[in-house]
Amino acid sequence: MDKKDTITVIDNSTGKELELPILRPTEGIPTIDVRALYRELGYFTYDPGFLATASCRSSITFLDGENGILRYRGYPIEQLAEKSTFLEVCYLLYYGELPNKEQQEAFNEDIRTHTLLHEAIKRFFSGFRRDAHPMGIMVGVVGALSSFFHDHENNVHDASMRQQAAHRLIAKMPTIAAWCYRYAHGLPFMYPQNDLGYAENFLHMMFALPTEDYTPPPLFVKALDLIMILHADHEQNASTSTVRLTGSSEANPFAAVSAGIASLWGPAHGGANEAVIKMLLDIVHSDNDVQYYVDRAKDKTDRFRLMGFGHRIYKNFDPRAVIIRKSCHDILEQLEPGNPYQELFDTAMELEKIALEDDYFKSRNLYPNVDYYSGIILLAMGIPLNMFTVIFALSRTIGWISHWNEMMQDPESRIGRPRQLYSGEELRNYAKLENR
């Protein structure tokens, strides 16, 4: 190995030296292979929150946080947002290339044939309280799917079985998501209508009534498709890493995806889109005292953060936020003047402007992320707040299952088993305390 392709670690307590290989990515930041460190020198590495740790090799998504770049399988997100459809992006993420016409048709057809849920699944819904959070229901119902597709789906080393699990998940997620909403509102479950497109079908299952005709508005169908494209994958984020870690024990893929949904729910991750709207509504109700909220976000004694702001990776801008802000603006222009969403959008723009001129946010590279404007679009579509993260989960399912599929084929993949820096008591003797 060329010396230039290694890093030398010197243990100053013993004088021992170790050459560690530098792994070069196709693009992005070189990575040190530390696997020999424990074996040769007897040390672990310490990196809470994985700030400097690559947990795997992956060829699915590329992020460059400094330059605001996001690419799926090499294609820039801006191009996919403009030209592609969500199902095309699903194909791209899972199979690695954009489909030709026949491949796309066959894929769409297979997704269409899996949209129904087993009738017994309905009974799971009725076990939940009507006011249950739909994310809680989704975690449960997707987890429950593992009991319906257990034996042969558990054969995770068979590519055709993995493909079938992936197609089932992509197909059934809109049905599950829409039924979470229907159940909470005491509405009858609408079955998928398979002559409709993917986003269209979801809106149909959300809003159609058995008593009248409903056609999902094309403006909202397009907007939802875009939101799904932008949320489809994002490299090794918390929920994707959760799916990988869960799946690394060769667990059932439906159970692994259910674990991903649970991770996504948190407000620091996918739950942020719901929190953003709550924050914007609070600001509007406070007579638009934007500065007060900016000051609160800067105050370290207050746990309040500007929701939809900041990102672990993006340090200049989140390319998804740029696309979604424009889409939000375009959609609002096409709605009736004086609609309530315009006020939220104006408040969001004002908050963004003040924050971006503030030293606190500038010095920490805090910018709006994908969740900052997406909620305004969803709200304008008539989707209630507690369904926002459900839509994120529905969109991210393709990312999760593509990573799971990639991991299953990776010869270097092993069960995930981090080590720790133990900080508890040293050996104690129970006998000494027997007469206490």
Ligand code: CMC
């Ligand atoms: N408002 C105010 N201060 C913030 C914010 C914020 N939204 N985000 C980060 N900071 C400050 C933080 O207090 C810290 O300051 P200091 O250096 O003085 O201690 C500094 O910026 C670095 O923050 P961090 O928490 O160490 O950064 P992180 O990379 O661990 O966290 C984050 C990233 C997204 C969890 C965080 O920015 C955050 O909580 N944002 C709000 C929630 C949010 O919008 N989440 C959605 C993320 S994008 C969608 C997704 O992929 O899930």
